[in-house]
Amino acid sequence: MVFSSVSFLFAFLPITILLYFVVPEKCKNIVLLICSLLFYAWGEPVYVFLMMLSIGFNYVIGLNIESDRKDAQRAKADIIFAVVVNLSLLAFFKYYGFLVSNLNAVLPFDIPYRELDLPIGISFYTFQAMSYVIDVYRNKVKVQHSLLKFGVYISMFPQLIAGPIVQYSDIEKQLEKRTVNMTKLGDGVLYFIRGLAKKVIIANSVGLVFSKISGMEFISMSVLTAWLGAISYAFQIYFDFSGYSDMAIGLGKMFGFEFMKNFDYPYTSRSVTEFWRRWHISLSRWFREYVYIPLGGNRKGKQRTIINLLIVWGLTGLWHGANWTFICWGLYYGVILILERFVFYKFVERLPNAVRHLYTMVLVLIGWVFFFSPDLGYAGSYIGVMFGIGAKGLVDRQFWFLLLTNWVLYILAGLGSTTVGFYWLDRIVYNYHNGQGRREVACVVYTAMFLITVAYLISETFNPFLYFRF
Amino acid sequence: MEETQKKNRKRKLKIQGCVAMCFWACIGILAIGNVLVPNKKASDSENRSLTQRPRLTVSALQTGTFMQQYESYLSDQFVARDVWVNLSVSLGKLAGNRENNGIFLGKKNQLIEDVVTPDKEALQANLDAINTFAQTNPDIPVSMALVPTTASIWKDKLPALATVADQKTYIRSVQKKVGDQVAWIDAAAALEAHRDEKIFYKTDHHWTSLGAYYVFQGCGDALGIQSSTSTSFTPYAVSTSFNGVLSSESGYARNEKEEIDIYVPIGDDIEVIVNFVEEQKKRTSIYDSSKLETKDQYGVFLGGNSPLIDIKTTANSTRRLLVFKDSYANCFLPFLTPYFREIVVVDPRYYGGTAEDLLTTYNITDTLFLYNANTFFRDNNISGVLTGE
Incomplete structure (x- = not known):
């Protein structure tokens, strides 16, 4: 279920x-x-x-x-x-x-x-x-x-x-x-509603755009359409998976459990190393605890550290699925993390924040291409189109149509994947300046969010969780 | 300071409690509603039958089909399903969405189905079969009309920036490939000439009777009918409350109501006997007014799609026409009744027999292929009926 x-x-x-x-x-x-x-x-x-x-x-x-x-x-x-x-x-x-x-x-x-x-x-x-x-x-x-x-x-x-x-x-x-009580039950409900909305309203909707783009033939795909496809997938997988984790945390609270958070706004990261501290935290922690450290971690010299990192990241990739695309995806991150650690960390640190964000997101988006591709050939062609090889020009009407008819969704997704979205939601519900909570507002906002989710859920017959494959 | 923090925390908890109550109340009310509200057989607005409570069997449990069906049963029978669907469609529209299920929401609520790109192999097989059919039956003139759909004629009504494939090019390439043995009826030109009139429905993928009428006016040469008699027709509105299939499939424009016209020949009264061969039913009209009471009002023409229909007329003619067609033809055929003594209508999607049998059984003298471009490019049954394979 x-x-x-x-x-x-x-x-x-x-x-x-x-x-x-x-x-x-x-x-x-x-x-x-x-x-x-x-x-x-x-x-x-x-x-x-x-x-x-x-x-x-x-x-x-x-x-x-x-x-x-x-x-x-x-x-x-x-x-x-x-x-x-x-x-x-x-x-x-x-x-x-x-x-x-x-x-x-x-x-x-x-x-x-x-x-x-x-x-x-x-x-x-x-x-x-x-x-x-x-x-x-x-x-x-x-x-x-x-x-x-x-x-x-x-x-x-x-x-x-x-x-x-x-x-x-x-x-x-x-x-x-x-402790199992009404307070925790209430707290859990808020987490659960937010997670459900993330999954049903945002992840499923950007998922539709992504499947439209990934179903296109490469010759009819423009450069920007390809990037939009990768961005849509990035949003889809984040809202799908972090929405699921929020629901899990919320349900856990209802039953009196406290789970650790699994995502910490990964798309706000300014380096790939930071991204992996914020993405699927419980998995990285597991690999660290039970593979990386037992292998010797970074205590046995530089060469051994590099080998250990490659092993961990190859396994992380493989954990995500039985396909070479996942292994490549894992090793891709392994190599980037090694480079960041030993080669250009100092250099990256000196760059302005905006450039660091951009650098991180470009690498993460390319990573997702490996992740969503059915095989390495597809991944290669898709990345080619992203950089103009075999693409149908830089931009076409298809791109503008997709953007024009989904811009609200992308803004919502953008806000939701940074701290801004939650900050606003929280400030609408609680007024910290005078210590007053806005009870009626909170009830209306969250109930509306839940009912809209139900409407979306009823209207679609299909809604797979991406992380089911793992 | 600590005092206020404590107070704030308490208030926060109180708020959470309230939200939680609303949440459980919603779930409770809807869950009870789902149990109390009786199940429906079908949804008119979605134009489909709804999933019923699945039967519990060991094998269905084991394979998980029971659980899947149960989920779609709950979703289909959800209390006030239409309201929820409308809510999500309206929100999508507010957020700028203009496409749903491959259907565009165009300007002024015009719904437009995306253009189907031909399936190369099926298309080649169909065209080869049509050519062979024409060559092996040289005494029977073959004519053909491929009617462009809304997306092709009314491109300007697509939502801003939307693009569709170039259907007219596909149609022209078919015209080239069928060669001279097939008399081509240029439906695209006829419709293009009247593009400012209501030649397509707003909420349905069919053309209107008016659209069919304009193509009929241009088909005299190809069908060889203009010279014999020239009948004129007058339109009558038979419905003003039509809301078509595109609306059901996309959820857009559900409140739009449209008119359906039928065109009746003036002067000589043509009587018909319509024989639905496989259903073994006969009628004395090519219109089925009972369909006007249902959601599927376009079914008023010929009563919808049947595998094989034999229309006998009192027309002063000796010609017998065989028509291979999709549903676009249903509102076109009434125009032909004054010119043929018998019209045999085959829908290859549902018909299991062969064309050869039909030619001999009904003493056919003329053949017409009438399709809209989208169904034709999706169809893989035509070659089967023609070659008997």
Whole structure:
């Protein structure tokens, strides 16, 4: 099930919240677990058993590591086994087809294979489970003896299918004890409405412009149309994904959880390094914690740092999908980050802010071309058109038409991806000068936002989450 | 200082509480409304049938089709669905949007369907089949009209800066490729000459009867009918409340009401018997006035699209015409009734038989291909009916 669906908003959510608030304290986790499994099963009626298997396996491994604690060898064997099994499951369901098709291209004979459907959210929950077993092994967290609580951690529906990737250590205490009250419920609602509006009103609408442009033939695409396409995609993926994270954070609050923020206005960054501190924070943090630092991070000299960065970024790319385009996308960032770090960081720092913004955005937009292209050939041609190679002139009527008929949308998206948008919204609702809150205004603004979202949702039959593929 | 901060925080919380109440109230009211309001079979304004509650079976659960259908059921049956759709369309319009589902909202609420670019292979197959048909039946004159659509004739009514493909070039290239064995009816020129009159509907993709009438006036040579008798026609309005398909599909101009005219020959009373062959139904009129009570008012012409219709007339003629057509022809055929003793109308999209059979069954003497450019360039059935493959 997705958050931006009629079945979620008007059936699942109200019923779940009602149940959760009615039952006594000690039953709340049970309600949350059952509802989460139903939520997942609604979208994945078969793969829900795979997730339950993963929960059971990692739970038992946790217990094993605890009992083998005295014997360092056996504990190590446990953790290696756990990591191998988790990664193999992920590899089998996500990368098997990709791997075999690449092997077939190289080998003289063909290995027959059947492309499997990707279980929704498997990349997210596998990473969460690994954060648990690894931290148990490192003695960073206590082992979880309750299967119920561990099940809640992995399957909790607000963050189950598209993050944020919550590390077990962040949430350990909240699983035992958390405050569930009307205030947090209210706070959560505001987050949720904003996230829903970001997804349904902005992401889906710019998504339409993007699919129109990406469906065009290259010979009929002008340079500016190509850039508009990349910009539309940049907005689409940001509002889609950060909207989803906002909804997740909001829903988490409703159930008494606090998740870390996943996005921090990435498009305001003034270097690519900064961009990655602000984009999908929970993923970068995971790779840092469980790959980069264990590899030695930057403590083993320059050469080793560069290799480590390339490994991390190649994996980050691969995590996003089983395709060479994603690997290139990851390595592309790896190279830029290495350059920024060792070669032109000092130089970039001295540039005026506007130039730094521009530099960052151009690189990020080119990055998105790799990300949205079905194959590297397409990406190459698209980037070519962006720089005038094979393009239909610099600008044409098609570009102006798209701009003219969507300019309000682009302004909204622009405001929404900088701090300005939220600042204004907040100032409309709260008057900080005289300490007065504008209660009626707040109710009207947020209710209108929600109702408009419902109207958009009803009017379109299709609204995929981009991050579902991962 | 700390006091006021604390106070502000409290107020902020209070505000959040209020917003949350509004939110849950909206959800509650709408959710209950959805349960209470009875389900509808079809939506008139969207011109389609609505999803009904899916049946719960183990296999539907397993494959997830139940969940998908349930979501579209909830969405289709959402309380006051039309109001929500209108709201989102109006907001889009306010924000400058002028295109929805491939339909442009042009000047003065004129809805314009985007031009279809030909599918090269299907087009070549269709043209080859038409040429072969003409060559293998040299005694049967073949004529053809490809009618340009609104986007081509009324380019100036497109929204500012909007571009569409050049349909007239596509049409000319078809004219060139069919060669001399096919008598070409220049519909584009006829319509272009009357471009300031209401030759297309505002909310529908069809031409009006007036548009059809002008093309009919120019087709005498090709069809060989002007010399025999020259009948004149008078228009009668049969509806003033037509809101067409483009409006349903885009959500634009839902309040626009249009007139539908029929043209009746003056003087000699032509009687007809219309036989819907596959439906095994007969009528005594080429108009179906019951369609005027439905959303699909253009269906008043011939009662909509049927695979095969046999129209027998009392016209003083011995000629029998075979027409391959799409829905554009429906309002054109009434003009031909005074000139042919029998008109056999085939819609290859729905018809399963072959042209060869029709020629012998009905003793055909003339053939006409009548399409609008968009359907013709999308169609891949013509060659099938002509070659029998």
